Amino acid sequence: MADKSPFLRQWLILRAIAAASGEATIKTLVEQTGKSEKTIRRDVVLLRKAGIPVVERTGDFGRKTFSVDGAVVPRVDLCYDEALALFFCRQAVLPLAGTFFWDSAETAFRKVRASLGPRVVAYVARMLGRVYQTHAGGAYAGKSELIDQLLIAIEDCRATFITYHSSRSSEPLTYPVEPYGMIEHRGSLYLVGHSQQHDEVRHWKVDRIEAVEVTKFPFQRPADFDLEKHLTGSLGVFHGKANVRVRVRFAASAARYLREKRMHASQRVTDRRDGGATVEWTLSSTVEAKSLILSFGAAAEVLEPAELRAEIAAEVATLAKTYATNGQRRRGLSKNAYRQTPKA
Secondary structure, three states: OOOOOHHHHHHHHHHHHHHOOOOEEHHHHHHHHOOOHHHHHHHHHHHHHOOOOEEEEEOHHHOEEEEEOOOOOOOOOOOHHHHHHHHHHHHHHHHHOOOOOHHHHHHHHHHHHHHHOHHHHHHHHHHHHHOOOOOOOOOOHHHHHHHHHHHHHHHHOEEEEEEEOOOOOOOOEEEEEEEEEEEEEOOEEEEEEEEOOOOEEEEEEHHHEEEEEEEEEEOOOOOOOOHHHHOOOOOOOOOOOOOEEEEEEEOHHHHHHHHHOOOOOOOEEEEOOOOOEEEEEEEOOOHHHHHHHHHOHHHEEEEEOHHHHHHHHHHHHHHHHHHHHHHHHHHHHHHHHHHHOOOO
């Protein structure tokens, strides 16, 4: 753990102290972390300053151990419905398996499972079979070291080289970035940072990052940068530089879905006499809006901006041409296959 970020190192130290049940010594923590005694003691002091009740005790022959003061940590009593709800929530974090907090989360879920008892766990298993949650996110079990390196770069504000294989490139490319933070969206992780090559803030899907090299060179993270504000104009993770008003007319068959689901904080729905609705968003990027609108097919029509309307019209024309061409090819193949079929 010699190259872990300070935050991650302190997290793992705390986990080791808690797991040792009062038997964690400086020697064992040094062995587990690969850090010096001086660093361990400094991290313990920082944990205390953060309000975490780590205490040091001196036992027989001057043996010093660390533990978490149980008298300070409040006891958490869960009702059955609360424990059940937490156990159900385990399904929601499965796509993040492999990230640094996963082991601790799994330990907590095992304790909840044990507290429920076998009969209740069996009941939960039956319920999970009736309430299925789809998982369309990434799988990060094999990227734990890569994620650790990104966390180091984010926390220490150190310039980083990432090797990234975008969906538009045939080969992975390596370029420098200044990492600001990470986003979890629909089960997938994204790195957010300043691209030195493009001189702008960009996003990189962690699934497509093949290698990370954290340099020793620091960078100055903008004091006013906030991930939540950064994504204010986005329907997901795509963002732009200027706000655009998007107005879409939805047929009655699709309008109900939009009334039931708030896609964005700026969403405004205006009902129409024919049962349809006009939906308006203020976005900084129309990339995800385009995908959403196309998913409704003929039940959605873009009213503005004109650029987005033209993009979708071009996409629909290409689709029509593709399907028409494929249909002709299939009919041609069928005729040829019929001609070559020998008669009985």
